[in-house]
Structure formats: C-alpha cells, structure tokens
C-alpha cells in the first residue's frame with residue numbers, strides 16, 4: 088500500500104505523537120497559536136477536525152515537528168533516525184512509476200471553480216500579512232534536461248487563484264525560474280500540500296541539481312513514488328498527495344509579498360516585490376487533510392525539516408576532510424532558529440585539523456550555517472550547557488576562532504547586509520562566517536590534552552546519594 092499523509096498520521100497517532108482537536112478553531116485567530124502550544128507544551132502533532140469557515144476540512148500541524156516524529160515516518164527511533172535515513176539514501180535512487188489515476192484526482196476544480204480560499208491556509212504569527220502556507224512542495228522541471236526538483240516555499244494567499252511565493256536566490260527553483268525568464272515563458276509548477284514525511288525530507292534534501300528529487304523521495308519511502316499527469320500543465324505529480332495545485336509563475340512579474348514570520352523569528356527579511364503563482368487547477372482527495380505547517384521560532388517545523396538532511400549531508404562531507412576525521416556527531420540544534428549555527432563533535436588528531444573541518448562545514452551545499460562550533464568527544468553537542476562550558480573553558484578567542492568576511496548570505500538572514508535594492512527580487516545579502524574551536528588540544532599532544540581532562544567528583548559512580556540519605 089502506498090504510504091501517504093494518512094498512513095503517516097495513523098502511525099503518529101499509534102505512537103502517541105498526535106492529539107486531535109474537535110473544538111472549533113479559526114485560521115485567522117488561533118490555529119497557529121494552538122498548533123504551537125501543542126508542539127511546545129505537549130510535544131505533540133495536532134489534527135484540527137473542526138475549522139471555522141471550512142466545513143468538512145481537517146488540518147494537521149507539527150507532523151514533522153520533532154526528530155521523534157520524523158523517526159516514526161521511517162519506522163525507527165530518534166537515536167537511529169539519521170543512520171536509517173543515510174542507509175535508505177545509500178541504496179541509490181528509486182525511479183518513479185507512472186500510473187493512470189490516483190486518489191489526488193478524486194476532486195478536480197478548473198477555471199472559475201478554482202478557489203484557493205477554500206483551503207484552510209492560516210495566519211501563523213501576529214506580524215504576518217495574512218494567511219500563508221508553509222507546506223507546499225513546489226515541483227518543477229528543468230526546461231532543458233527535464234530533471235524534476237521539489238522544494239518547500241512559503242505561499243501567501245493573495246486571492247482565489249493567486250499565491251505569493253518567496254524563492255531565495257541560489258535555490259534550484261530559482262535556477263529553473265531564471266531559465267524560464269530568459270525564454271520569457273511562464274514556469275509551470277505543481278504544488279503538493281500534504282503527503283508522507285518522506286516527501287518532505289526529500290524536498291529539504293539538497294541533492295545535486297541533476298538529481299530528480301522524486302527519486303530521492305522513493306528511496307526515503309522505500310517504494311517507488313507513483314505519479315499521475317497534471318490536468319492543465321505538462322508535469323507529473325504524486326498520485327497519493329492530499330492536494331495538488333497546478334499553476335504557472337509568469338516571467339518578470341512581481342507583486343508585494345509578506346511580511347511573514349520565518350524560522351529566525353523575524354518577518355521582514357525576504358518580504359517585498361516577489362514572483363507569484365497563477366493557479367490553473369486544484370486536484371485533491373475527498374476529505375482532504377491540509378498540512379498546516381507552522382512557521383516561526385523557537386520550534387519551527389522548518390528547522391527540524393531542514394536540520395535532519397543537513398546533519399546527514401554535513402556528516403558525510405566532514406568525515407572525509409583531509410582523508411579522515413575522527414568525527415562523532417553533527418548537530419543542527421532545533422532551538423537556534425534558521426540552522427545558522429551548527430555544532431560538530433570530533434576528537435582532533437593533529438594541530439590544524441579542526442580549522443579544516445570548520446571550513447568544510449561553513450562551505451557545503453548549504454548556505455545556512457554561518458557559525459560553526461567544534462566540541463570534543465567528551466562534550467555532548469546536544470546539550471547547550473555543555474557546549475557553553477566548552478566554549479568558556481577551551482576556546483581562546485585570539486587563537487581558536489576565525490572569521491571569513493563577505494560570504495554569500497541567506498535572504499532571510501536579517502543580520503547579513505542587503506546588497507540588492509530593498510524589497511526587490513531576488514534579495515541578495517552579503518554575510519560572513521565564523522569558525523570556533525572549542526576542542527581540547529589534539530590527540531598527538533597527549534600531555535596538553537590530559538590537562539583538559541574533565542575531573543569527576545570523588546566517589547561518583549561508586550556511591551549513590553540515595554543510599555546515604557536517611
């Protein structure tokens with residue numbers, strides 16, 4: 088049986104990771120805040136079953152909102168999640184399978200029937216311009232090679248058949264759009280709202296430009312993705328998606344989009360004149376469940392979704408720097424906002440090795456990381472307290488840090504200087520990078536390394552306070 092959003096929701100519920108809300112909620116007033124509380128206070132995903140103004144609709148939030156939930160999607164545990172993801176991807180790509188029909192065609196709306204306002208997009212934060220979606224996987228094809236790409240982009244509800252979009256420069260979608268703009272042709276795009284988490288992991292995995300990310304999705308799913316032809320544009324879409332929106336992005340046309348609260352917690356960066364989608368057709372399942380992904384800090388689903396593939400890709404890259412690195416872990420902390428800060432754990436072997444690894448972490452296919460902290464094998468990179476302790480006791484700022492000025496900045500990084508005209512697409516920022524070595528001296532310098540051994544309170548491990556308290 089094809090794995091889809093419904094099988095994933097059932098698996099989450101069985102694992103105790105999902106709560107249901109039957110009381111009426113309102114997409115403009117409280118859906119965002121309630122979803123956020125379900126995640127932050129209950130650590131649960133939530134299924135809203137009664138949405139004001141949207142009879143018959145259900146919407147799910149935070150289904151990819153923590154490592155333990157993503158682990159459910161791969162049938163594993165949080166601790167084994169990255170290993171499982173890596174082993175599924177190491178099996179290679181899984182070609183798609185074309186089918187003639189699928190559940191996503193149960194309802195088809197074209198022409199004057201198209202009405203995006205029927206889908207319960209919601210206002211996520213106080214600063215937002217209105218209702219948004221963060222769960223749309225944008226599927227496009229390179230006009231020259233036909234290679235498919237999927238990536239998540241925010242969509243502003245701008246009218247019954249118009250959606251705003253933010254396309255950060257250097258994204259694969261931007262490369263494809265630039266090719267269409269050069270031909271002065273509209274870019275066909277199919278947006279998938281709601282599917283199994285494996286699709287979302289594939290959409291956030293930055294594969295090489297020449298890799299079809301639906302074949303990546305198949306490998307993560309462990310079964311070929313079944314695809315059906317679109318009704319109005321020359322693309323194929325996953326047959327078991329909840330909702331598919333068929334659209335075109337016209338060339339060289341812009342409209343004001345935003346503000347919208349991003350994973351940084353800020354809303355202005357990225358907003359301004361941006362491209363938009365003209366919706367041609369909506370196809371969906373009967374009783375479609377909308378994925379009301381919630382943006383903003385401190386637990387942005389985007390941070391969890393972006394973070395997991397990033398940790399895996401960076402681990403693969405860093406372990407081979409200079410031939411071999413005694414690399415223990417790579418952590419994109421879910422609490423920092425925007426994956427701009429990454430912590431790596433290693434036992435350096437020789438002098439200089441840490442800086443080589445830091446540089447590689449700062450210049451991968453991901454542009455997000457701009458501060459990377461290296462800690463040693465006796466410091467838990469998941470524990471902020473231990474990382475801070477390591478920074479304060481092992482990092483001599485004059486000799487253990489470096490800054491690279493003038494590097495590519497992320498569009499959403501408000502701290503990076505905007506070098507293109509304000510509010511004009513594409514927004515180009517100039518940032519910088521910092522590497523911080525909070526490791527012990529390398530293994531080669533045994534004496535100096537020993538000087539940094541962490542002392543243990545006397546008798547720990549042999550005596551238990553419980554046995555002494557009367």
Ligand SMILES: Cc1cc2nc3c(=O)[nH]c(=O)nc-3n(C[C@H](O)[C@H](O)[C@H](O)COP(=O)(O)O)c2cc1C
Nearest residue numbers: 238239240241253254255258259290291293389392
């Ligand atoms: C929830 C979520 C929302 C996102 N929104 C945007 C967005 O609005 N614009 C953008 O350029 N990238 C956005 N991203 C990041 C890209 O989707 C992501 O980096 C993706 O891997 C890029 O695909 P590519 O490597 O094929 O270019 C978002 C990511 C997540 C998880």
Ligand SMILES: [Mn+2]
Nearest residue numbers: 236259293294
């Ligand atoms: Mn891509």
